[in-house]
Amino acid sequence: MSSPSTASVDSLSAVAPAAPVLAAPVGSAVTAADIVLTGDRPTGRLHLGHYAGSLQSRLALQGRCAQTIVVADLQALTDNAGRPAHVAAHVREVVSDYLAVGLDPAQTTIALQSRLPALAELTMLYLNLVTVARLERNPTVRAEIEMRGFARDIPAGFLCYPVSQAADITAFRATVVPVGEDQLPMIELSNEIVRRVNRTTGTEVLPECRAMLSDTPRLPGIDGRKASKSLGNAISLSATTAEVRELVMAMYTDPAHARVSDPGQVEGNVVFAYLDAFDPATEEVADLKQHYARGGLGDVTLKRRLIEVLHNMLEPIRERRLMLTAQSDLVDDVLADGTRTARLRTEAVLHDVRQAFSLTS
Template sequence: MSAARMLTGDRPTGRLHLGHYVGSIANRVRLHQRYDSFFIIADLHMLTTRNTREDIERATDNAREMVTDVLAAGVEPDRATFYLQSAIPEVGDLNTLLQNLVTVPRLERVPSIKEMARDAGKDEVPYGLLGYPVLQAADILCVRAQVVPVGKDNAAHVEVTREIARRFNHLYGEVFPVPELVPAETPTLVGTDGRAKMSKSRGNAIGLADDAATVRRKVRGMYTDPNRVRADVPGTVEGNPVFAYHDVFNPDRARVAELKERYRAGRVGDVAVKEELADAINRFLDPIRERRARVEADPGLVDRLIVEGTERTRAEVRSTLVEVRRAMGLTAVYQRVRRRAERTRRAAATPS
């Protein structure tokens, strides 16, 4: 392994949105030029909360859309390795070996596990969801990534990976780099409903693939100050999703400051503030739309990237697994048994 590596990715559960962009994609776009970058299509992780036949069948189209979104966001196809997690069974082998290096109480302390179960409508945490951080550790360590850009939800998962890597290296020798977490400048983005983070499942998201009219419609319906019944009533800026989005997506800082001042004084209405926000988001999305059009103009590009990336990644994971088994001494166990069996066979075949 020569160049330093980055591992990041998403579950193929639907199109990506602005929350994904600020949470991790912006970092991916920035970092992928500096690192040998692996982008996982985490369909095995998807099974922890979505595992019907219909969910699995939809994963094919969702995977293609996800890769298209990432390329449209600015990741260059010749600087990224996209791969399908379920097509690399050796990741499961590594997961089996790593799961004995972490305890159940430690996994139960990961805050997002119960949240993920609740969001999926599950009363109890499935075994696979409890072990989600261990499989994620296998994902990261199987390509020996040194950098992992993640959103707030996955920060605790990466810390589990760091602990597992250190424990493995202590027990068996230096095999894995201890990956560094790269946090986002904006950890989370509240949804358009103002009640929770932006999420595909909650229907409160603005998608990276949304057209200008859809963005404008969603922004017009955004939650704002509920106590403001008229434009001349002073409004609250703090905690107001409309202004939170202005802070992130409107580069005209002076104009945003002016809008906040006028809003607090009751000198601008919600409609006007939302119209300016819709304009700002559409300006932000316009370059993404242009790149998307170029990606979609080559109908075979995304499938080709996934297949070639999966083949390359599987070769890397096989190499890692050989080193892991050798470091643990597992390879020698079978070799010793085989040598004894061969000696016994030869002895039986030798005339007395």
């Protein structure tokens, strides 16, 4: 990792204005005393689904509480062990996406999971406190095992990754973890491990955390299915204007809406899902829905509006990303600095946990 460069990190905020925050899906529950932990697996560039679902929420939290984002390259290997170079290549991309949308390393710590050895050490300790049966019962893991077609051939690392997540959460003493509803069992397991560590060692060495559920609906892919890099149905944050146009034009609307004059279905219409997520003129969008439903509003008109909305939103992000590409060391420096900060924090927690477990330090 390259050496720290505070100058270039500080200069970042001068590069371009932060992208506008359209929604603040964060409950009033978060206080300045909270420590929020989130993360992404670097298996592809971030897309509009990430923007609507988590990046905007992180932007809203920025400055309101302590916030760390972990680039989970080790967790990405749990089901990408066969293509480590692919994972490695996307670390810089993901960090570039963070900076491009306006996450500020002076306020948000961005760290690389594989450079935080305390996480592996905590995972090893926690693995002794969880039974295999308990891990196999985890509904999130079960669903993902099915989705990925692992069946009996689950990598052991994949079965154990909720324990690794508990290590991530506790290593930062995170008090708040934003998650989707499907990830609530992970939080439950993490708190179970915390209680077991505290009971086993007879000290309150770790705090429990609470889940922060997003009130933003999940943004679908352009075909209406779950947005996913592998399905090629997501619009990446770094997509060019031409790519955005092409993908919006291919969006699923209402197959029964054959002529402009026909009444159209708003529910399940991907264009409206995106307008709901990103069009700041919410009253106009409501009118458009009524117009579309009674007939007389064409898909092309709607899609042109969405292209315009996305252009306005993505243009500053794109410019910022271009600046980052020009300052080639900056992304590396941000990650090195954040990782260094995170390393100190996680080593301190590991020290406390080791001491509680009577491990000589």
